[in-house]
Amino acid sequence: MSKSAATRARPLSPHLFIYKPIPTMVMSIVHRITGVGLYFGVLLVAAWLLAAATSQEWFDSVSAVYGSWFGRLVLFGYTWVLIHHMLGGIRHLVMDTGNALEKHTSTRLAIMLPFASIALTLVLWVVGYMARGA
Incomplete structure (x- = not known):
């Protein structure tokens, strides 16, 4: 006798791996x-704006954190996230218009x-840094 349909092993759905x-x-x-990174980066901008709106001491302390090597590293990463997400959005916008849908073109854009x-x-x-004079 064969196994019932309920006990037979079913195939797994395709997943990322x-x-x-x-x-x-x-x-x-x-x-x-x-x-997601932009979401958390907005918190950095909000903290800076809040510090600018409150007091000079609070603004100086936030500026000291952002001016440290770790703060600059985080801000550099946030800048990259912002630019990468913007370029990815432009790529998606171009593809939404019906352009760059060929496999070799979309792959080339993704690699670039x-x-x-x-x-x-x-x-x-x-x-x-050049505009700042540092």
């Missing part, structure tokens, strides 16, 4: 992660995205 990671999939996942975001982040920080 079954698929081979391709650049477009990885950039989609990174886009979502950078969205991290390099472009790192380059733009570095350019922004270099220009910022």
Whole structure:
């Protein structure tokens, strides 16, 4: 006698670890992660604005934290997250218009995205330091 339908082993649904990671999939996942990073980065901006609106002592203490090596590292990371998420959004917007949907084009854009975001982040920080005079 055969097993009943209820006791037969059923196939597992496909999940993330079954698929081979391709650049477009990885950039989609990174886009979502950078969205979460932006959420926490807004807290940094809110803390800075709150300190600017309260007192000079509070603003000086927040500026000291943001001006430390760790604070600058966090702000550099936040800048990269902001730029990477923006470029990923532009990529998705272009694809939503029906352009760059071919496999080789979308893969090429996905591969270029991290390099472009790192380059733009570095350019922004270099220009910022040059404008600041530091």
